[in-house]
Amino acid sequence: MTADIAPTELRAQIRSGKWTTPTSGAATGFLQANLVMLPRSLAFEFLLFCTRNPKPCPVLDVLAPGQTEPAIAPGADLTTDLPRYRLYRSGQLTDEVTDVRPFFTDDTVSFLLGCSFSFENAMLAAGLPVRNIAEDKNVSMYITNRTCRPAEPFEAPLVVTMRPMTPEQAIRAVQVTTRYHQTHGAPIHVGDPAELGIRDLNKPDFGDPVTIHPGEIPVFWACGVTSSLAVTAAKLDLVMTHAPGHMFVSDLRDEHMTIM
Amino acid sequence: MTADIAPTELRAQIRSGKWTTPTSGAATGFLQANLVMLPRSLAFEFLLFCTRNPKPCPVLDVLAPGQTEPAIAPGADLTTDLPRYRLYRSGQLTDEVTDVRPFFTDDTVSFLLGCSFSFENAMLAAGLPVRNIAEDKNVSMYITNRTCRPAEPFEAPLVVTMRPMTPEQAIRAVQVTTRYHQTHGAPIHVGDPAELGIRDLNKPDFGDPVTIHPGEIPVFWACGVTSSLAVTAAKLDLVMTHAPGHMFVSDLRDEHMTIM
Numbered sequence: 001m002t003a004d005i006a007p008t009e010l011r012a013q014i015r016s017g018k019w020t021t022p023t024s025g026a027a028t029g030f031l032q033a034n035l036v037m038l039p040r041s042l043a044f045e046f047l048l049f050c051t052r053n054p055k056p057c058p059v060l061d062v063l064a065p066g067q068t069e070p071a072i073a074p075g076a077d078l079t080t081d082l083p084r085y086r087l088y089r090s091g092q093l094t095d096e097v098t099d100v101r102p103f104f105t106d107d108t109v110s111f112l113l114g115c116s117f118s119f120e121n122a123m124l125a126a127g128l129p130v131r132n133i134a135e136d137k138n139v140s141m142y143i144t145n146r147t148c149r150p151a152e153p154f155e156a157p158l159v160v161t162m163r164p165m166t167p168e169q170a171i172r173a174v175q176v177t178t179r180y181h182q183t184h185g186a187p188i189h190v191g192d193p194a195e196l197g198i199r200d201l202n203k204p205d206f207g208d209p210v211t212i213h214p215g216e217i218p219v220f221w222a223c224g225v226t227s228s229l230a231v232t233a234a235k236l237d238l239v240m241t242h243a244p245g246h247m248f249v250s251d252l253r254d255e256h257m258t259i260m
Numbered sequence: 261m262t263a264d265i266a267p268t269e270l271r272a273q274i275r276s277g278k279w280t281t282p283t284s285g286a287a288t289g290f291l292q293a294n295l296v297m298l299p300r301s302l303a304f305e306f307l308l309f310c311t312r313n314p315k316p317c318p319v320l321d322v323l324a325p326g327q328t329e330p331a332i333a334p335g336a337d338l339t340t341d342l343p344r345y346r347l348y349r350s351g352q353l354t355d356e357v358t359d360v361r362p363f364f365t366d367d368t369v370s371f372l373l374g375c376s377f378s379f380e381n382a383m384l385a386a387g388l389p390v391r392n393i394a395e396d397k398n399v400s401m402y403i404t405n406r407t408c409r410p411a412e413p414f415e416a417p418l419v420v421t422m423r424p425m426t427p428e429q430a431i432r433a434v435q436v437t438t439r440y441h442q443t444h445g446a447p448i449h450v451g452d453p454a455e456l457g458i459r460d461l462n463k464p465d466f467g468d469p470v471t472i473h474p475g476e477i478p479v480f481w482a483c484g485v486t487s488s489l490a491v492t493a494a495k496l497d498l499v500m501t502h503a504p505g506h507m508f509v510s511d512l513r514d515e516h517m518t519i520m
Binding site for chain 2: 044149151152178186259260
């Protein structure tokens, strides 16, 4: 981890190829976002999918076709300012690249979706445990038995992140994260993993398992990976997203996206 | 005002032509919604306009092209279950009708947007004054000097409603309405009307003026009429909306749409 830097400086380093690693922990307090880029012909359907599933897919910004400069970061360029991108063709991951300019056209629409980094900072500030950060691991993610409201051709199961804590801490976590309604907001479940169809907390579908101490219960939040499953399941000719952990860093502070 | 009835019964009476008047005060506690119907070709742009302006245009539901049964009211039909509709052609109001089936096609997309009736009920329950209800008037609405974020071809000034109260009541009103983030949420301004470009509170652009008592200040909320200005300004061949006050009554309770 390097010393903290401003979002504009971080994006400049990414653009010049100097910064190539995940953005977790960088420019603390500034809103980071998931990126999805897809063709204009399916932009309505994808925006509809997000609108119908605001907990996993909170929309922070949508750009006009062919536009690359988001309102939440003037001067930024979404085709160059993320450290790493993934390209999916017909639903299959085919490439990881550091620059999507060769693939971006006047027809491409970019979506920026909220990310749990915002509320993790708030939980730390409130003295709550964030085990994945404490253990320097990727957060545990699970595919649940709950299905999102579809918007054809987009459909997906709900994916959740899990952070263990005591029941008393879970109550406080509900309060703290409720404010962050545009970055996943309050948990969607607390307690029994089986209720979500999760058989073994030690075997997450994505990310790493974390330690669960005696007296702790799992607390589950909706996860932005849901949107990745939706766009890959739709098997489009080409979809571009950020690579996991390599987010877009905006000029907005996390606080700008709170409900109160 | 008739005795209160259930949403399903109210919609049945509307559909049969028995109920033809505004829905204000009917089926208290159930979510009512603004309706906008427009062609598939501009559905993305309009959903984008709403996404970019969530305070005046909170999206409750969007239906697939040609669909008339919303998820928030199973069994309902949006083409028949509102007491009165308005038709705009090239931006001009041309008709008011009680049934839009003759104009609805497989290409028509329906949007349901949140309405301030939800938080007015909550304010009354909290003992706060809602002057327009107390004086049995339409709420005062004003076109402000603030512009919405456009999504071509949709653009509009922000329209606000105003309810007068004491400063102490205004503080409580902020708390009470914050919960209702999908039905306009917290106020956008309190105090000086000139800050919003409003020259005379006694001359609203829409609705009726209400009494402002000594010691009271105006409190302003974003208003769904903003979406009407946006769709008429776009001068589409045909747009259908509810007629003012003649809303769609859903099966969801107002409480379902609160943030906490």
